[in-house]
Amino acid sequence: DTAVSQTPKYLVTQMGNDKSIKCEQNLGHDTMYWYKQDSKKFLKIMFSYNNKELIINETVPNRFSPKSPDKAHLNLHINSLELGDSAVYFCASSDSTVGDNSPLHFGNGTRLTVT
């Protein structure tokens, strides 16, 4: 199946721990994103990568570090987890070669709970 897939689907961890979320897309897209959806369902962009290069970094704490080993993968590593990091994290991808306004394709999300 062509898709954006992210793992794990659920992540429960304690404050202070370090965790990673992985994302892969097989759509051949060149741009990938991380979005955070809070408890009120508001969706905010965190990072955007185009061809493995960081192009958007929206006032995200340094504890969050994205890594893009290749165009098809964008992983998110979070250090020293805090209670406020609890949210659903969505990975997405798009094809910038068809234009700057091309639609995003989303993964199903990773629900992170920090206790």
Added chain:
Amino acid sequence: GEDVEQSLFLSVREGDSSVINCTYTDSSSTYLYWYKQEPGAGLQLLTYIFSNMDMKQDQRLTVLLNKKDKHLSLRIADTQTGDSAIYFCAAPEVGKSTFGDGTTLTVKP
């Protein structure tokens, strides 16, 4: 940066029409999008409109765009219980899409 605003909640009876509204600040986007998020799932692209169009119809969905007022709306005809979801409008910029806060549509039988 782009600001996109939506009302947060809408409740309708099954069979009625639903109208979800969105306003945006940046008029340079070539396309404007509507996404649907069902519980526990990611966002799925529902429909879109090209910025030089006023209206686009796709089966039960009608998208209206008023560029002068920077107003976008999504009308769902004959709303069904399966339409209950959160609907987001999105106005893309370079390298990202700015989403509205989402409108939770509740369809009552």
